[in-house]
Amino acid sequence: MTNIGFAGRDGVFTLENAENITGLYLPLAGERGLKSAVTPNLGGDSKIDQNTFLLEPVSIENLHSNRGTRNFWCRMADGAIWSVCGASAAQEAEKFGPKQEKSRVTGGFLWQALEREGAQGLYAKTESFVTVRGEQEAMLVTLVNRAAAPLTFTPVAAVPLYGRSADNLRDHRHVTSLLHRIRVTSNGVIVKPSLSFDERGHRENEMLYFAAANGPDGALPIAIYPTAEMFLGEGGTFLNPEAVRSDKPGTPAGTLIEGREAMGAMAFDAVTLAPGESTQYVVRFGLTQEAGTLPALMNVLDTPVKAAAALEEVRQHWQKLVNVEFATGDSVRDNYLKWVCFQPILRRIFGCSFLPYHDYGKGGRGWRDLWQDCLALLIMDPGDVRGMIVDNYGGVRMDGTNATIIGEKQGEFVADRNNITRVWMDHAFWPLVTTEFYLNQTGDFSVLLEKAPYFKDRQIRRGMAHDDMWQPADGSRQRTADGTVYEGTVLEHILLENLCAFYDVGAHNELRLHNADWNDALDMAADKGESVAFTNAYAGNLHGLVKILQKLGAEKITVAQELTALLGHDDIFDDPTAKNDILSRYEATCAHANSGRTVELDTAALMTDLTAKANWMQCHVRETEWVTDGKSGWLNGYYDNHGQPVEGVVNDLPRMMLPSQVFGIMYGTTTAEQTAEICRSADRYLFEEKIGGYRLNTNFKEKKLDLGRMFGFAYGEKENGAVFSHMTVMYANALYQRGFAKEGAKALDTLLNTAMDFAVSKMYPGLPEYFNNDGRGLYPYLTGAASWYMLTEICWVYGVRGEWGDLVIAPALQKAQFGGGSVSVTLPFAGRTLRVRIENADGIEQKDYRVYSAALDGTALPVAEGILRIPRAEIEALTADAIHEITVILHA
Ligand code: G1P
Numbered sequence: 095m096t097n098i099g100f101a102g103r104d105g106v107f108t109l110e111n112a113e114n115i116t117g118l119y120l121p122l123a124g125e126r127g128l129k130s131a132v133t134p135n136l137g138g139d140s141k142i143d144q145n146t147f148l149l150e151p152v153s154i155e156n157l158h159s160n161r162g163t164r165n166f167w168c169r170m171a172d173g174a175i176w177s178v179c180g181a182s183a184a185q186e187a188e189k190f191g192p193k194q195e196k197s198r199v200t201g202g203f204l205w206q207a208l209e210r211e212g213a214q215g216l217y218a219k220t221e222s223f224v225t226v227r228g229e230q231e232a233m234l235v236t237l238v239n240r241a242a243a244p245l246t247f248t249p250v251a252a253v254p255l256y257g258r259s260a261d262n263l264r265d266h267r268h269v270t271s272l273l274h275r276i277r278v279t280s281n282g283v284i285v286k287p288s289l290s291f292d293e294r295g296h297r298e299n300e301m302l303y304f305a306a307a308n309g310p311d312g313a314l315p316i317a318i319y320p321t322a323e324m325f326l327g328e329g330g331t332f333l334n335p336e337a338v339r340s341d342k343p344g345t346p347a348g349t350l351i352e353g354r355e356a357m358g359a360m361a362f363d364a365v366t367l368a369p370g371e372s373t374q375y376v377v378r379f380g381l382t383q384e385a386g387t388l389p390a391l392m393n394v395l396d397t398p399v400k401a402a403a404a405l406e407e408v409r410q411h412w413q414k415l416v417n418v419e420f421a422t423g424d425s426v427r428d429n430y431l432k433w434v435c436f437q438p439i440l441r442r443i444f445g446c447s448f449l450p451y452h453d454y455g456k457g458g459r460g461w462r463d464l465w466q467d468c469l470a471l472l473i474m475d476p477g478d479v480r481g482m483i484v485d486n487y488g489g490v491r492m493d494g495t496n497a498t499i500i501g502e503k504q505g506e507f508v509a510d511r512n513n514i515t516r517v518w519m520d521h522a523f524w525p526l527v528t529t530e531f532y533l534n535q536t537g538d539f540s541v542l543l544e545k546a547p548y549f550k551d552r553q554i555r556r557g558m559a560h561d562d563m564w565q566p567a568d569g570s571r572q573r574t575a576d577g578t579v580y581e582g583t584v585l586e587h588i589l590l591e592n593l594c595a596f597y598d599v600g601a602h603n604e605l606r607l608h609n610a611d612w613n614d615a616l617d618m619a620a621d622k623g624e625s626v627a628f629t630n631a632y633a634g635n636l637h638g639l640v641k642i643l644q645k646l647g648a649e650k651i652t653v654a655q656e657l658t659a660l661l662g663h664d665d666i667f668d669d670p671t672a673k674n675d676i677l678s679r680y681e682a683t684c685a686h687a688n689s690g691r692t693v694e695l696d697t698a699a700l701m702t703d704l705t706a707k708a709n710w711m712q713c714h715v716r717e718t719e720w721v722t723d724g725k726s727g728w729l730n731g732y733y734d735n736h737g738q739p740v741e742g743v744v745n746d747l748p749r750m751m752l753p754s755q756v757f758g759i760m761y762g763t764t765t766a767e768q769t770a771e772i773c774r775s776a777d778r779y780l781f782e783e784k785i786g787g788y789r790l791n792t793n794f795k796e797k798k799l800d801l802g803r804m805f806g807f808a809y810g811e812k813e814n815g816a817v818f819s820h821m822t823v824m825y826a827n828a829l830y831q832r833g834f835a836k837e838g839a840k841a842l843d844t845l846l847n848t849a850m851d852f853a854v855s856k857m858y859p860g861l862p863e864y865f866n867n868d869g870r871g872l873y874p875y876l877t878g879a880a881s882w883y884m885l886t887e888i889c890w891v892y893g894v895r896g897e898w899g900d901l902v903i904a905p906a907l908q909k910a911q912f913g914g915g916s917v918s919v920t921l922p923f924a925g926r927t928l929r930v931r932i933e934n935a936d937g938i939e940q941k942d943y944r945v946y947s948a949a950l951d952g953t954a955l956p957v958a959e960g961i962l963r964i965p966r967a968e969i970e971a972l973t974a975d976a977i978h979e980i981t982v983i984l985h986a
Pocket residue numbers: 446460462463612613614615813820863876877878879
């Protein structure tokens with residue numbers, strides 16, 4: 095098998111005959127608008143949302159079953175038909191045989207170049223991209239005669255236009271084609287469905303879909319085939335279409351065709367290329383709701399020269415956004431890390447839907463993903479994050495739960511995509527994680543005192559009841575009894591999220607699981623399920639809050655009067671029923687409306703209270719949740735819907751789950767000895783090097799309908815015991831935070847090494863959501879693992895992190911990670927670009943070295959206690975337009 099290759103340092107990779115590997119695709123997208131996927135055969139799709147698919151929606155199986163791909167054909171002088179993407183019957187027949195054509199995919203950030211050379215010596219390079227504005231996708235096709243004699247052929251561009259909702263893929267597929275109104279223009283076709291089909295109430299449709307093509311210098315097509323039936327001919331298929339096979343007359347410009355499947359097929363005049371000579375065509379397809387702008391849009395890229403310029407703009411635009419660079423001494427690794435750093439940007443665009451593996455959801459971004467993706471953005475583009483944080487707190491309900499789906503616009507929330515009342519008990523945990531990171535990276539404590547509204551809908555009492563007094567017309571903001579929208583500080587939102595969680599416990603006095611936690615597939619234990627995993631996480635948050643309050647330095651803080659009901663009560667911490675009662679009484683005070691009154695709290699007393707609560711939780715877990723197999727122990731992380739502990743040894747089978755360990759380690763619930771024991775248990779029961787490292791859980795060999803759907807998945811797939819990158823990386827992060835750097839490095843490196851082993855992972859560069867039992871990387875690009883990997887690598891492995899606004903450098907790289915004695919990371923911090931070079935010239939072990947000396951742009955810096963600290967003001971005083979070098983020398 096060929097391997098992924100890199101030429102430079104910008105992530106651009108090549109892969110020979112990529113079509114021989116199953117399931118490969120690259121994302122293409124604009125800043126707004128179109129989101130596409132493109133395969134080595136130019137398959138994939140393109141859409142702006144669930145209801146607006148330009149190309150027919152595909153999920154992973156369609157990549158090998160569909161052949162109606164984007165295509166560009168050449169009918170050769172002898173009648174043979176050749177596809178630039180290998181999507182012809184003859185080329186398919188030769189695939190894997192001795193006559194298989196050579197092809198190569200070159201992939202970059204949101205562009206693909208596909209090269210292929212045909213038997214007659216015609217070479218094609220097809221460059222695919224979506225414009226930065228996202229209005230159209232383009233294919234720039236360059237054809238070169240590499241034969242010794244002249245070559246004559248007729249080019250035909252072919253893009254089937256779907257033009258409707260993904261819901262109509264099977265449901266009313268034919269009926270919705272009857273809505274199509276297809277108009278032929280001088281260089282393409284426009285499709286305007288007469289209605290937006292929805293049996294609950296059809297609506298007038300304003301969306302216009304188009305395809306267009308031009309030749310050299312803007313040459314127009316000579317024949318256009320606007321419908322699939324015209325293009326394919328009777329009995330034709332996309333691998334052998336009549337309009338390519340034969341010189342068939344097209345449909346004149348100005349023609350209107352009604353009620354047919356649309357096709358953007360444009361044939362050009364035959365062309366003869368002398369040996370070495372080349373020519374170019376540009377094919378585009380896109381959409382707009384503004385009819386007036388359509389003619390211009392269809393022609394904005396009407397010459398190959400303009401398309402090449404647009405492609406260059408795309409390359410520069412996305413490259414510039416990834417302003418973090420690693421130099422590890424291994425350029426392949428550096429390039430993979432570039433893609434990992436790019437992945438959070440892809441999640442911002444795609445959410446968790448709209449790529450062939452990610453065929454679930456109808457768009458929008460999930461709550462926990464939104465907050466975690468912010469972590470990476472905080473490193474790469476901190477400018478916008480403050481506004482995002484404040485707006486996102488507007489999604490919190492006063493009972494500490496939150497809206498789960500984030501709308502198109504920042505600060506816009508939807509209760510639940512399927513109108514099901516659901517509470518993910520981990521959701522309230524993530525905002526503080528991101529906010530704390532923000533405070534550390536920026537030192538901007540004023541964000542805590544910004545005001546934000548609360549989200550309001552019918553759901554009250556943490557998903558357990560409905561507010562029947564609330565009507566949609568009341569709007570989605572919490573109001574006070576007199577109808578005014580109530581706003582509280584960001585700090586108040588954080589307090590409510592974490593304090594409500596503290597009282598929301600089950601019979602074992604651990605936090606209730608509700609409808610799931612981080613693991614979406616633990617969704618069948620809403621009554622008696624408990625998540626010890628996230629009990630640890632919330633305890634960590636309460637400790638974190640105390641540190642923040644200390645730093646904030648305000649003697650008093652103002653909060654909603656109702657919140658005081660959640661303070662104190664240390665006499666009943668051991669009593670789950672009493673805790674529930676307190677919560678219930680609080681919930682009643684803000685279920686429909688709150689008073690709007692506020693009170694001042696004494697910060698010192700609040701800090702004491704929060705500490706007591708956090709300590710109680712951790713102590714309780716330490717005392718009651720430690721399980722062992724006699725050799726080593728680990729934490730039980732869950733109770734099932736029968737109220738039984740989930741982990742331990744059951745029927746002689748060890749049951750261990752990674753998330754249960756991660757948060758206990760991360761926030762110090764486990765002692766150092768327990769952490770070491772957990773590492774041993776994880777190595778024994780979860781670790782499998784060749785498939786990426788640490789699995790999410792052991793094989794329970796039981797369907798466990800009293801815990802979640804995950805146990806219905808085959809073992810080793812997705813949430814049931816796969817090596818799930820996100821949790822593996824958080825495990826590593828937790829270990830680094832606790833000083834277990836060697837163990838953390840093992841988790842991170844095994845994961846990335848498996849991704850980099852193309853023969854096993856069979857995926858383009860980046861981290862997948864998970865590796866299956868064969869080590870294949872699935873669900874590429876859109877995973878929270880990327881943000882966490884970046885964060886962990888920069889802040890904990892390289893040890894370059896903000897501490898309440900100042901820069902701290904405390905590396906924890908393993909000796910073996912110093913390729914050639916030094917490594918570096920380039921990144922933005924405090925508005926300046928820094929290149930931090932870390933030198934370990936004597937090859938000292940991590941446990942033995944400390945920062946010995948350091949310099950900034952050649953001037954020595956003071957080092958104290960083996961750590962480098964640079965006050966923010968010193969960094970802000972540097973010039974903005976240069977890369978500033980920080981050198982850190984490690985020594986024993
Ligand atoms: C996905 C979801 C994430 C969820 C996880 C586990 O993983 O996006 O919200 O927590 O599955 O069910 P990710 O995208 O983080 O890899």
